[in-house]
Amino acid sequence: MGVDGSEAAPFEHRMTEMPDQLWERWWLWCSERFNPIVIKEVRQSLKSRQFTISFGLTLIAAIGWTLIAVSMLVPRIYYMPGGAPLLVGFFCILTLPLMVIIPFSAFRSLTAETEESTFELLSISALSASQIVYGKMASACLQIVLYLSALAPCIVLTYLLRGVGLYTILFLLGWTVLFSVCETALALLVAAVSRTRLIQNGVSVLVLAGLLLGIFLWLTLLINQGVDLFGSPSGEEFLGYFAVLTVVALIVSLVLRAAAAAIDFPSENHSTPLRRRLLLMLSVALFWSFMGLLAARQGEIVVVIQVFVFIVLMIIGALMTGERGVISPRAQRTLPRTFAGRIFLTWMYPGAGLGYIFLICIYAALIATLAIMEVYMQSTSTWRGRESGLVSGLLLLGYLAIYLGFNRLLMLAVSRNLPGRMIGSVAALAVVLLLAHLLPLLIVFYWNDYREIDYAWHQAFNIFWSVYEASEDLSLDIAPTSVIVSLCAMGVFGLNLLLSTRDVMLVRVAQPPRVRDESQRSEPAPAPQVDPFAD
Amino acid sequence: MVTSSATDIALEDPPAVHTTAGHPMIQLRRLFRFFGRTRAVNDVSFEVEAGQVFGYIGPNGAGKTTSMRILSTLDLPDYGDALVDGFSVVNDPDLVRKRLGFMPDHFGTYPNMNCVEYLDFFARSYGIVGRERTKALRHTLYYTGLDKIAEKPIRGLSKGMRQRLCLGRAMIHDPAVLILDEPANGLDPRARIELRHMIRGLAADGKALLVSSHILTELGEMCDTIGIIERGQLIVSGTVAEIKAKLRPHIDVLIQLVERGEELGSWLQGREHVQEIQASDLVVRCQFVSDDQHDQAALLRSIVDAGYPVLEFSTESRSLEDIFLQITTGAVQ
Structure with missing residues (x-):
C-alpha cells in the first residue's frame, strides 16, 4: 500500500530491476561486493564540478605543455634526446592533482559528511568505521589511477623522445603516488580527528598549506636534482626501496586505522587493532633496520634506530596516555581467557596504563635486541661501531618511561569524558617536555651569571643533550645522569604498573546468549563433514 | 507495559503487542x-x-x-x-x-x-x-x-x-x-x-x-x-x-437552556457523578466525574425528562496541548 492507501502500482526503473544481460548481472554482482562508499564517491565525483574542472584542466595543461615543449624542441627533437624537460613539465602538471587536489578532496569528503549531516547516517548504517575510511581512501586511489591514465600517453611520449630511462619514469611516478597516498591517509586522519565545524574550517587551511608545502619541496627536489635522481638503481637500492615501501604501507594502514578509531563508536575496542598494527609496523621497520645494520656495520645506525623509534613511540605514547582508560563491557568480552594470554595480551587492550606499559615493553625489547646485535657484531672484525649504543638506548628507555609515565599520571586528574582528551594529553606532554628542558637550563644559566655552561647532572632530564653526551663521549659526566634517570624511570614505571592493576584484574565477560546466537547466524554455515572412508 | 519514572501517576497497562521474543522493542x-x-x-x-x-x-x-x-x-x-x-x-x-x-x-x-x-x-x-x-x-x-x-x-x-x-x-x-x-x-x-x-x-x-x-x-x-x-x-x-x-478525573459539562437555568442548577445538586455546579439564567456549568459516555447520556435524558428546555449539552474535551501546558512548566536547563 502506498501513502494514500492505494495498491502497489507497477513501477519500473533501471536500478530497481535486475538486469537481463548476463554481463550486466555479473557486473552488478561485482559492484555489490565493493565498498558502498567507493560507489557513492564515484557517483558523486562524476557529477561534481570540482572533479570535472580539475581533470579537464590537467588534460588541457598536459596537451598544452606537449605542444609548447615540442615546438620549442623542434628541430633538435629529430636528432637529440628531448624527453627530460618534457618529463619535468608533465610531473609538475601531475603532482598538483596527485599531491594537492586528491588529498584535499579526501579531507573535504570526510569533513563534508559532518557538514552535510550525513556522517551520523553512515554511522548508524551497517558500515563500519574502517569501511568508511578505507572507502574514502579507495576512491582517492581510484582518482590517482584516473589521472595517471589520463597522462599516460604524455609520459610514454617522453620515453619515446629518449633522454630518460624507464626506471626514472617508474620511480618518479611511484614516489609521487606514494607521497599522494601518504598525504591522503594523513588528511583523512586529520579530518577524522577534527569533528566540529569550527575546528574543521581552521584545520582545512593548515591541511592545504601543508599539502602546498609538500608539493613545493617535492618539485624543488625534482627540479634541483633533475630527472636523474633515481637513475638505474642497484640490487641493494631496490631492496631499500622495497623496505621503504613495506614500512610506508604499514604506516598508512596504521594511520587509516587510527582515523577509523577516531570516528568509531566509543564502546568499540579501538586499541587492540591499533596496537597490533603498531607492533607489526615496528617489527617490519626493525627487521629492515637490522638488515641495513648488518650491511653497513656502523655503530651510528644503532643510535639512529633508537632515536627514530623513540620519537615514534613518544608521539604515539602521548596519544595513548590520553585514552579514556575504560574497557567497555563489549571489549571485555574479548579479553584473553588463559593465564598466558592474560600475561602477554592484556597490554593490547584499551586503557592509558596498559598502553603505557605496552610501549615501554616494546622499547625495552628493542634496546635489548640492539644490544645483543651489537655484542654479536663486535665479535666480528668488520664492526665499525663504538660501545655507546647501549648507554644511549637505556637513557632513551628511561626518558620514555619517565615522560610518558608522568604524563599518564597527570592525565589521571583529567575527567575521562572530557572531549579532546587525547589532544590535551599531547599538549600536556609538550608542556612537560618544554619545562623539563628549559627550566634547568635557565636556572643553571642564572647561577652561572649567564655564561656558557657545561653538561652536568643538572641536565639529567634533557633528552637531547644527555643522549648526545652518551653517544658521543662516554665521560664521567653521564654517570650521575644515568643513575638519576634510572631511579626516576623505575619509580614512575612502578607507580604506573601499580595503578594499572585494576585494568589487569578485569576478567572476560561472557557474551549474552542472544548476541552469540545472532553472531552465529551471521556467520556462514560450516561445510558438511564428509567421511573419506565411507562407502 | 508502559512504565514511567514519574511514579506519582500510576498507569494501567495499555494493550501490548509482544514480539516472538517476548520483550519490548x-x-x-x-x-x-x-x-x-x-x-x-x-x-x-x-x-x-x-x-x-x-x-x-x-x-x-x-x-x-x-x-x-x-x-x-x-x-x-x-x-x-x-x-x-x-x-x-x-x-x-x-x-x-x-x-x-x-x-x-x-x-x-x-x-x-x-x-x-x-x-x-x-x-x-x-x-x-x-x-x-x-x-x-x-x-x-x-x-x-x-x-x-x-x-x-x-x-x-x-x-x-x-x-x-x-x-x-x-x-x-x-x-x-x-x-x-x-x-x-x-x-x-x-x-x-x-x-x-x-x-x-x-x-x-x-x-x-x-x-x-x-x-x-x-x-x-x-x-x-x-x-x-x-x-x-x-x-x-x-x-x-x-x-x-489521571491528570483531570472529570469532564467539564456545559448545558445551555432556553430558560430556568438556576432551577436546573439546584436540581443537579446531589445527582450522581455531578459536582462543582455553576448556574446562571441560561447556562449551567458542572463537572462530571465519569468518563463513561452512557452516564453522560443518562444525565442528559434525565434533564430532558424533568422538563428543562435544553438547547445544548456539551462536554469540553481536553486536547494534548492542554495536558502539555498543564504538566510542563516551560523551564529550560
Whole structure:
C-alpha cells in the first residue's frame, strides 16, 4: 500500500530491476561486493564540478605543455634526446592533482559528511568505521589511477623522445603516488580527528598549506636534482626501496586505522587493532633496520634506530596516555581467557596504563635486541661501531618511561569524558617536555651569571643533550645522569604498573546468549563433514 | 507495559503487542546523560512494544533528541542502558543498527545524487544485495511516493519530498524499530496527513515507532502512547486517554437552556457523578466525574425528562496541548 492507501502500482526503473544481460548481472554482482562508499564517491565525483574542472584542466595543461615543449624542441627533437624537460613539465602538471587536489578532496569528503549531516547516517548504517575510511581512501586511489591514465600517453611520449630511462619514469611516478597516498591517509586522519565545524574550517587551511608545502619541496627536489635522481638503481637500492615501501604501507594502514578509531563508536575496542598494527609496523621497520645494520656495520645506525623509534613511540605514547582508560563491557568480552594470554595480551587492550606499559615493553625489547646485535657484531672484525649504543638506548628507555609515565599520571586528574582528551594529553606532554628542558637550563644559566655552561647532572632530564653526551663521549659526566634517570624511570614505571592493576584484574565477560546466537547466524554455515572412508 | 519514572501517576497497562521474543522493542532503563552540569537526560525509563507508536513530547532542550540519539547508537549514556529488540545500544550497537531506522531532525542528504541513487547507497550500506535490494528500492520508492521523481536530483527536492526521502532511507532495510525526530517539521497540511498515514501503516506492519514532534494535535491522533519529558525527566507516560483521566478525573459539562437555568442548577445538586455546579439564567456549568459516555447520556435524558428546555449539552474535551501546558512548566536547563 502506498501513502494514500492505494495498491502497489507497477513501477519500473533501471536500478530497481535486475538486469537481463548476463554481463550486466555479473557486473552488478561485482559492484555489490565493493565498498558502498567507493560507489557513492564515484557517483558523486562524476557529477561534481570540482572533479570535472580539475581533470579537464590537467588534460588541457598536459596537451598544452606537449605542444609548447615540442615546438620549442623542434628541430633538435629529430636528432637529440628531448624527453627530460618534457618529463619535468608533465610531473609538475601531475603532482598538483596527485599531491594537492586528491588529498584535499579526501579531507573535504570526510569533513563534508559532518557538514552535510550525513556522517551520523553512515554511522548508524551497517558500515563500519574502517569501511568508511578505507572507502574514502579507495576512491582517492581510484582518482590517482584516473589521472595517471589520463597522462599516460604524455609520459610514454617522453620515453619515446629518449633522454630518460624507464626506471626514472617508474620511480618518479611511484614516489609521487606514494607521497599522494601518504598525504591522503594523513588528511583523512586529520579530518577524522577534527569533528566540529569550527575546528574543521581552521584545520582545512593548515591541511592545504601543508599539502602546498609538500608539493613545493617535492618539485624543488625534482627540479634541483633533475630527472636523474633515481637513475638505474642497484640490487641493494631496490631492496631499500622495497623496505621503504613495506614500512610506508604499514604506516598508512596504521594511520587509516587510527582515523577509523577516531570516528568509531566509543564502546568499540579501538586499541587492540591499533596496537597490533603498531607492533607489526615496528617489527617490519626493525627487521629492515637490522638488515641495513648488518650491511653497513656502523655503530651510528644503532643510535639512529633508537632515536627514530623513540620519537615514534613518544608521539604515539602521548596519544595513548590520553585514552579514556575504560574497557567497555563489549571489549571485555574479548579479553584473553588463559593465564598466558592474560600475561602477554592484556597490554593490547584499551586503557592509558596498559598502553603505557605496552610501549615501554616494546622499547625495552628493542634496546635489548640492539644490544645483543651489537655484542654479536663486535665479535666480528668488520664492526665499525663504538660501545655507546647501549648507554644511549637505556637513557632513551628511561626518558620514555619517565615522560610518558608522568604524563599518564597527570592525565589521571583529567575527567575521562572530557572531549579532546587525547589532544590535551599531547599538549600536556609538550608542556612537560618544554619545562623539563628549559627550566634547568635557565636556572643553571642564572647561577652561572649567564655564561656558557657545561653538561652536568643538572641536565639529567634533557633528552637531547644527555643522549648526545652518551653517544658521543662516554665521560664521567653521564654517570650521575644515568643513575638519576634510572631511579626516576623505575619509580614512575612502578607507580604506573601499580595503578594499572585494576585494568589487569578485569576478567572476560561472557557474551549474552542472544548476541552469540545472532553472531552465529551471521556467520556462514560450516561445510558438511564428509567421511573419506565411507562407502 | 508502559512504565514511567514519574511514579506519582500510576498507569494501567495499555494493550501490548509482544514480539516472538517476548520483550519490548524499545526499552530505556534509567538513562542518564550529562553535558557538564546539565542533566540532558535524567533517569528516563520507558518501553515501547511492537506495533505501537510512542509520541515523545517536550519543550526545546528537554532531552528528547539526546535520548533518541542514544537509542540510535549515536551517543553513549553516562549511566543506564537502552535496548532495541533486547540488544544494548552500549554493548551491541552493531546488532541494534540492523534493527533500527533513525530519521534525525536534519535532512542529511547528498545534494548531487538523485533519489534512487541515494536510497541505493543506503541499501548497499545495510548489506542488502541482489533481488532483495531491487525489491527494497522499489518498495521504498513506492511507499514514500518518490517513484515519480526517482531520477530527480536531491538538491531540487522540496522540504516535504526530502522528508519522505529521509523516511525512505530510515526504512530501506525494513527495521523493526523506527525513531523519527520531528518528522512533520515544516510540512504542509497534506504532507502531514500523508505522513500520519505512513506512520500508522508502519505500526500496522508491526514496527515499533518512537516519534517526537511539537505538533501535539497530530501526535495525539497517531500515537498509541505518549511520554512527556521536561528538563531531562520523563514527567508522565501512557495513552492520551489515561493521562487525561489521571491528570483531570472529570469532564467539564456545559448545558445551555432556553430558560430556568438556576432551577436546573439546584436540581443537579446531589445527582450522581455531578459536582462543582455553576448556574446562571441560561447556562449551567458542572463537572462530571465519569468518563463513561452512557452516564453522560443518562444525565442528559434525565434533564430532558424533568422538563428543562435544553438547547445544548456539551462536554469540553481536553486536547494534548492542554495536558502539555498543564504538566510542563516551560523551564529550560
